[in-house]
Amino acid sequence: MKVILHDLNSNFSEKLFKKSDAVIEADGKYAPCQGCFNCWTKHPAECFIKDKLQKTCRILGRADELVIITKNLYGAYSTEIKNIIDRTIGSSIPLLTYRKGEVHHILRYGVHNLLKVLVYGDITKQEKETFVYMVKRNVINTGYRKYEINFFDTFSELEKNI
Protein backbone atom coordinates (compact mmCIF):
# COMPACT_ATOMS: atom_id res chain seq x y z
CA MET A 1 0.00 0.00 0.00
CA LYS A 2 1.32 3.41 -0.97
CA VAL A 3 0.44 6.33 1.27
CA ILE A 4 1.15 9.99 0.59
CA LEU A 5 1.33 12.51 3.42
CA HIS A 6 1.48 16.10 2.21
CA ASP A 7 1.07 19.68 3.43
CA LEU A 8 0.14 21.17 0.03
CA ASN A 9 -3.31 22.63 -0.64
CA SER A 10 -6.37 20.47 -1.34
CA ASN A 11 -6.06 20.82 -5.15
CA PHE A 12 -3.09 18.45 -5.05
CA SER A 13 -4.96 15.78 -3.07
CA GLU A 14 -7.02 14.61 -6.08
CA LYS A 15 -3.95 14.59 -8.31
CA LEU A 16 -1.95 12.57 -5.79
CA PHE A 17 -4.85 10.21 -5.07
CA LYS A 18 -4.59 8.73 -8.58
CA LYS A 19 -1.00 7.67 -7.90
CA SER A 20 -1.52 6.11 -4.47
CA ASP A 21 -3.87 4.10 -2.24
CA ALA A 22 -4.35 6.74 0.43
CA VAL A 23 -3.65 10.45 0.71
CA ILE A 24 -3.48 12.26 4.04
CA GLU A 25 -3.71 16.01 3.77
CA ALA A 26 -2.05 17.95 6.59
CA ASP A 27 -4.25 21.05 6.81
CA GLY A 28 -3.70 21.79 10.50
CA LYS A 29 -7.35 21.26 11.46
CA TYR A 30 -6.58 18.87 14.30
CA ALA A 31 -5.22 18.97 17.85
CA PRO A 32 -1.59 18.24 18.82
CA CYS A 33 -0.59 15.11 20.76
CA GLN A 34 -1.28 15.34 24.51
CA GLY A 35 1.26 12.68 25.53
CA CYS A 36 -1.27 10.49 27.36
CA PHE A 37 -0.10 7.20 25.73
CA ASN A 38 -3.70 5.88 25.65
CA CYS A 39 -3.01 4.86 22.04
CA TRP A 40 -0.60 2.29 23.51
CA THR A 41 -2.46 1.18 26.62
CA LYS A 42 -6.24 1.80 26.80
CA HIS A 43 -7.45 1.63 23.19
CA PRO A 44 -4.66 0.38 20.88
CA ALA A 45 -3.93 2.28 17.65
CA GLU A 46 -6.67 4.82 18.32
CA CYS A 47 -6.33 8.34 19.70
CA PHE A 48 -8.62 9.64 22.45
CA ILE A 49 -9.00 12.96 20.60
CA LYS A 50 -11.99 12.53 18.30
CA ASP A 51 -10.92 14.30 15.10
CA LYS A 52 -9.74 13.28 11.63
CA LEU A 53 -6.47 11.81 12.95
CA GLN A 54 -8.16 9.41 15.38
CA LYS A 55 -7.37 6.27 13.34
CA THR A 56 -4.57 7.56 11.08
CA CYS A 57 -1.89 5.39 12.72
CA ARG A 58 -3.68 2.33 11.28
CA ILE A 59 -3.22 3.74 7.76
CA LEU A 60 0.41 4.77 8.26
CA GLY A 61 1.19 1.49 10.00
CA ARG A 62 -0.02 -0.58 7.03
CA ALA A 63 1.88 1.47 4.43
CA ASP A 64 4.61 -0.35 2.50
CA GLU A 65 5.69 2.89 0.90
CA LEU A 66 5.24 6.24 2.59
CA VAL A 67 5.84 9.51 0.74
CA ILE A 68 6.08 12.66 2.84
CA ILE A 69 5.87 16.00 1.02
CA THR A 70 6.81 18.76 3.44
CA LYS A 71 8.00 22.33 3.67
CA ASN A 72 11.37 22.90 5.33
CA LEU A 73 11.07 24.45 8.81
CA TYR A 74 14.53 24.97 10.42
CA GLY A 75 15.68 21.56 9.15
CA ALA A 76 12.57 19.69 10.28
CA TYR A 77 9.13 18.73 8.99
CA SER A 78 6.50 21.46 8.88
CA THR A 79 4.27 21.83 11.95
CA GLU A 80 1.26 20.13 10.36
CA ILE A 81 3.27 17.10 9.19
CA LYS A 82 5.07 16.78 12.54
CA ASN A 83 1.70 16.90 14.27
CA ILE A 84 0.53 13.87 12.28
CA ILE A 85 3.77 11.97 12.98
CA ASP A 86 3.39 12.71 16.71
CA ARG A 87 -0.20 11.48 16.70
CA THR A 88 0.63 8.20 14.93
CA ILE A 89 2.94 6.58 17.50
CA GLY A 90 0.14 4.03 17.96
CA SER A 91 1.67 2.14 15.01
CA SER A 92 4.19 0.76 17.51
CA ILE A 93 3.57 -0.91 20.88
CA PRO A 94 5.04 -0.06 24.31
CA LEU A 95 7.21 -3.21 24.48
CA LEU A 96 10.85 -2.90 23.43
CA THR A 97 13.20 -4.80 21.10
CA TYR A 98 16.65 -4.52 19.53
CA ARG A 99 16.80 -3.03 16.04
CA LYS A 100 20.21 -2.41 14.41
CA GLY A 101 21.87 -2.72 17.81
CA GLU A 102 19.63 -0.12 19.45
CA VAL A 103 16.60 -0.37 21.71
CA HIS A 104 13.37 0.57 19.93
CA HIS A 105 9.64 -0.09 20.25
CA ILE A 106 8.16 -3.20 18.63
CA LEU A 107 6.17 -2.37 15.49
CA ARG A 108 2.48 -3.24 15.61
CA TYR A 109 2.17 -3.71 11.83
CA GLY A 110 5.67 -5.03 11.02
CA VAL A 111 8.51 -3.68 8.91
CA HIS A 112 7.83 -1.26 6.02
CA ASN A 113 9.64 -0.97 2.71
CA LEU A 114 10.41 2.60 1.66
CA LEU A 115 10.22 6.06 3.20
CA LYS A 116 10.48 8.88 0.68
CA VAL A 117 10.74 12.50 1.82
CA LEU A 118 10.32 15.42 -0.60
CA VAL A 119 11.33 18.75 0.92
CA TYR A 120 10.56 22.13 -0.65
CA GLY A 121 11.44 25.68 0.36
CA ASP A 122 14.69 27.53 1.10
CA ILE A 123 17.22 25.41 2.96
CA THR A 124 20.77 26.02 4.21
CA LYS A 125 23.57 23.43 4.25
CA GLN A 126 23.32 23.00 8.02
CA GLU A 127 19.54 22.52 7.88
CA LYS A 128 20.03 19.88 5.18
CA GLU A 129 22.39 17.93 7.43
CA THR A 130 19.89 18.16 10.30
CA PHE A 131 17.06 16.98 8.06
CA VAL A 132 18.99 13.97 6.72
CA TYR A 133 20.04 12.99 10.24
CA MET A 134 16.47 13.25 11.55
CA VAL A 135 15.07 11.16 8.68
CA LYS A 136 17.75 8.50 9.29
CA ARG A 137 16.67 8.30 12.94
CA ASN A 138 12.99 8.14 11.92
CA VAL A 139 13.75 5.31 9.47
CA ILE A 140 15.28 3.15 12.22
CA ASN A 141 12.62 4.07 14.79
CA THR A 142 9.61 3.41 12.54
CA GLY A 143 11.14 0.34 10.84
CA TYR A 144 11.71 1.18 7.17
CA ARG A 145 14.17 -0.76 5.03
CA LYS A 146 15.16 2.05 2.66
CA TYR A 147 14.83 5.81 2.52
CA GLU A 148 15.12 8.58 -0.05
CA ILE A 149 15.35 12.33 0.51
CA ASN A 150 14.96 14.92 -2.24
CA PHE A 151 15.36 18.66 -1.76
CA PHE A 152 13.66 21.21 -4.02
CA ASP A 153 14.55 24.90 -3.73
CA THR A 154 11.37 26.17 -5.36
CA PHE A 155 7.77 25.05 -5.35
CA SER A 156 7.63 24.78 -9.17
CA GLU A 157 10.48 22.23 -9.16
CA LEU A 158 8.48 20.11 -6.75
CA GLU A 159 5.35 20.35 -8.95
CA LYS A 160 7.28 18.91 -11.91
CA ASN A 161 8.47 15.96 -9.86
CA ILE A 162 5.06 15.04 -8.44
Added chain:
Amino acid sequence: MKNVLINCSPKKNLSASEYLMSLQSLFLKGEKVIKKLKNKSDYMSIFKELNDADSLILYLPLYADGVPSHVLSF
Protein backbone atom coordinates in the same frame (compact mmCIF):
# COMPACT_ATOMS: atom_id res chain seq x y z
CA MET B 1 19.73 38.82 35.32
CA LYS B 2 16.37 37.59 34.12
CA ASN B 3 15.83 33.94 33.20
CA VAL B 4 12.70 32.79 31.40
CA LEU B 5 11.92 29.11 32.00
CA ILE B 6 9.32 27.58 29.69
CA ASN B 7 7.62 24.30 30.45
CA CYS B 8 6.61 22.91 27.03
CA SER B 9 4.92 19.75 28.24
CA PRO B 10 1.31 19.32 27.06
CA LYS B 11 0.41 17.63 30.36
CA LYS B 12 -1.36 19.62 33.09
CA ASN B 13 0.70 18.29 35.99
CA LEU B 14 3.15 15.52 36.98
CA SER B 15 5.26 15.93 33.83
CA ALA B 16 8.99 15.12 33.59
CA SER B 17 9.62 18.57 32.06
CA GLU B 18 8.12 20.22 35.14
CA TYR B 19 10.30 18.08 37.41
CA LEU B 20 13.51 18.94 35.51
CA MET B 21 12.55 22.61 35.56
CA SER B 22 11.98 22.68 39.32
CA LEU B 23 15.30 20.86 39.81
CA GLN B 24 17.32 23.22 37.64
CA SER B 25 15.69 26.38 38.97
CA LEU B 26 17.24 25.61 42.39
CA PHE B 27 20.68 26.28 40.88
CA LEU B 28 19.80 29.41 38.88
CA LYS B 29 20.78 32.85 40.12
CA GLY B 30 18.81 36.04 39.46
CA GLU B 31 15.18 36.60 38.61
CA LYS B 32 13.20 33.58 37.42
CA VAL B 33 10.02 33.71 35.36
CA ILE B 34 8.20 30.42 34.86
CA LYS B 35 5.82 30.08 31.90
CA LYS B 36 3.75 27.29 30.41
CA LEU B 37 3.60 26.69 26.64
CA LYS B 38 0.65 24.54 25.67
CA ASN B 39 -1.27 26.30 22.90
CA LYS B 40 -1.37 29.47 20.81
CA SER B 41 -3.01 31.57 23.53
CA ASP B 42 0.21 31.31 25.61
CA TYR B 43 2.42 32.93 22.95
CA MET B 44 1.80 36.62 23.70
CA SER B 45 2.49 36.43 27.43
CA ILE B 46 5.81 34.65 26.69
CA PHE B 47 6.82 37.21 24.04
CA LYS B 48 6.23 40.03 26.56
CA GLU B 49 8.60 38.40 29.02
CA LEU B 50 11.25 37.79 26.32
CA ASN B 51 11.62 41.53 25.58
CA ASP B 52 13.99 42.16 28.50
CA ALA B 53 15.14 38.60 29.22
CA ASP B 54 18.80 37.53 29.33
CA SER B 55 18.32 33.80 28.94
CA LEU B 56 15.63 31.44 27.73
CA ILE B 57 15.41 27.79 28.74
CA LEU B 58 12.95 25.37 27.13
CA TYR B 59 11.99 22.12 28.86
CA LEU B 60 10.37 19.82 26.33
CA PRO B 61 9.56 16.16 25.73
CA LEU B 62 10.97 14.32 22.69
CA TYR B 63 8.21 13.32 20.26
CA ALA B 64 9.23 10.98 17.40
CA ASP B 65 12.90 12.08 17.31
CA GLY B 66 12.08 15.78 17.25
CA VAL B 67 10.52 18.82 18.84
CA PRO B 68 6.77 18.46 19.58
CA SER B 69 4.58 20.15 16.96
CA HIS B 70 3.10 22.70 19.38
CA VAL B 71 6.64 23.93 20.23
CA LEU B 72 7.74 23.85 16.58
CA SER B 73 4.98 26.32 15.68
CA PHE B 74 6.13 28.63 18.50
